[in-house]
Amino acid sequence: MKNSVYRAPKGTRDLVWPDSERRRSFIDLFSAIAGSAGYAEIVLPMFEHIEVFQRLGDGTDVVSKEMYDFEDKGGRNLALRPEQTASIVRSYAEHRPSLPWKVWYAGPNFRYERAQKGRFRQFDQVGIEALGTEDAYLDVEVIAIAWRFYESLGLKQVDLLLNSVGTLQDRIRYIEALSEYFEKQKNGLSTEAQETLISNPLRVLDSKRDEDIKVVSEAPSILEYLSDEAKNHFNKVQEGLNKLKIPYSVKPNLVRGLDYYVQTTFEFTTKSIDAAQDAIGGGGRYDGLAAEMGAPATPGVGFALGLDRTLMACEAEKTFIGPGQFLQVYVVDTTGGENSLVITDELRQKGFKVDRSFGNRSMKAQMKAADKSGAKIALIIGEDEVEKGVVTIRDLRGEEGQEEIASDSVIANLEKRLG
Template identity: 45%
Template sequence: MGTIQALRGTRDILPEEVVYWQKVEATAREILGKAAYQEIRTPIFEETGLFERGIGEATDVVGKEMYTFLDRGDRSITLRPEGTAGVVRSFIENGLFAQGGVQRLWYTGPMFRYERPQAGRQRQFHQIGVEVLGSSDPRADVEVIAIANNILQTLGLKTLRLDVNSLGNAEDRQQYRQALIDYLTPYKNELDADSQDRLTRNPLRILDSKDERTKEISLNAPSILDHLSSDSKRHFDRVLQLLTDLGISYELNPRLVRGLDYYTHTAFEIISDDLGAQATVCGGGRYDGLVAQLGGPDTPAIGWAIGLERLIILLQKLQEKPRQFLDFYVVSRGEKAEAQALILGQKLRQLGFSVELDLSGSAFKKQFARADKSGAVGCLILGDEEAENQSVNLKWMTTKEQQTISQVDLLQKTEQLRKEIDSYQHSGVTSGLSRLF
């Protein structure tokens, strides 16, 4: 048998790259926490009907891209292709609506779609998303947009563009759907094959076609903004005014429809030009009818999702790898010294220090070379002599200054050690041993 490899459309995220993921997750967690969003974790697979009812059977996601299978109980199961439907199912099933007020939730994790793999788009992909349930206030629309913008800017993305549109309510959308069909039908034979199929099933998706002739035909298509009711227009105008009040610039994009059937009113995408080519890094919108559609009470809602793979590609091209500081690298040689090194390293970890213990058993020279590459602030060295005396040789890696001290003293000087390490992390140098021991 040959070597087993990862399935097409999946990939390993190795430690060199994971540091970017950790930076993104930590940044999002901090910003969302400060805005009173609470994390929710839902199952990776759900009943297929959840997505057929929630996303829409006429969508590409349901029709072409879902990983669906029968389990051993002959139940139709689907790996989640997006996060919102599962969060809404949980909101209903667990009675979160009964708590009253507005529920601010966020999630992160893998999603699954059977698509042609390409850079930044895998069959197993990852998202961070938010859902605000229980508010029809335009301020909720603007809050989620502002938070997404804050996360992306904090991560270092500078040239961001916000595209916004309104899909109106269900009646507005139905009227616009018919107007679009009426406009496109005479051009049916000139549309690409996918758009011909969508003409009666999901005509709004034709506006998102990448086919050049279809795009050319769509240029003169009616605008959904001309089919909004007075209430829908009032809501959208308020959203735009609040964005202006916050200093968030935007561009109206009447062709922005998003790919899922549950969207109503505000739809938006945040696009980055940092790679020289446009890349959508965040997309979302309002979905006021979804909770009721899935069997819950009438509950307005809005949310977004950030695609992590595409965001990580951006960060890797824009930034150096985030630095991970290691406090101590422990080098030891000899049976007694190696046993003491293990104990000393564990005690330092319990005191809050990050410690890497060299487990190679190789000569000191090779261990010192690894210590140099580790990025550690200090190196702790134990040989036969140190083991016999219950001491340790502490060497600061930048200044090469070193001193032999007792292991007991080392463990008691935690406050001074932390100051020394913090000095290095902020300035790149240590202040020296003389004041410490």
């Protein structure tokens, strides 16, 4: 039973009802909100040529150590997608749809890392991407869609963290200055941070270790290195958010884990989850990515939200709770099962959620199953009922008791009771 082969692989799990249905409703709600803003669904391959993802940045963990890569029988180097933005830009470069191109997606991503609370090797994300304009109001639209989605879920403890990492040139200048500063302060940094400094200086800003926090807090701010172009863009984003009354806080050391971001970056965190992983969503602008994949230079902006973590937050805030009832009617038949075979089929065609038991069990056992099923109503068919041409209809949840009704009035009766 506990052997290591016949079980879900590390970092994966089986989702069964009601969790499976909650996931579906989550995606349905997201689809409705993204659709209302002109975003169309896109369904992408779960794996790509590995080069697609290497565009995320050699110095990033996602590429250097978390990639599920493999060689197929044709000798192609492929990788399960660790995220979907890169695939979308690849799809854009491949098909060149007319602009603006606005798409939403939902589905699993894969990262090879140690699982912990709120972190899995296979995890679902929903997100949107919009390509084709540098207008900062598009950044605002994108952020607003995420924000309204959280509101629709009923989440109240979400914080929007906002930053600008400037243009590509700004970022290069900033990294130089930052490296210089950290080199001088090297002795005050943890050994881990010192290693990060070599591979990706920006990431040091993200460190959670106490010793680093002091050094980081006095580090030069990206905001001082923004060009006029980047400043204007960033101001317009903030102004737009203000107009929509979406609260945010500017966090200059918010740098995201993927190298392709320029200008706007943002992240959604929650206070409600009791776990170290409190980032439930994030995104930003990636104006250079399309060109890197062989398309004409095309600006883009988007976000991804973690489905599992967001649902954890919903659970903590007691909102967007799962489906209420699974079944409406349970048919109890002690005459061999043929009568229930026919009536369940009829009722199902009428749209009722109906189940029954199999295997000629005793009435008591069937009633027990009816109760456990959660159904509101039991339809009882025994010898007496068959003789009289009636069905006993019994209220399992309320005070209404039971009554015999004519067989041909069952549907009308159920419609009245279940409304």
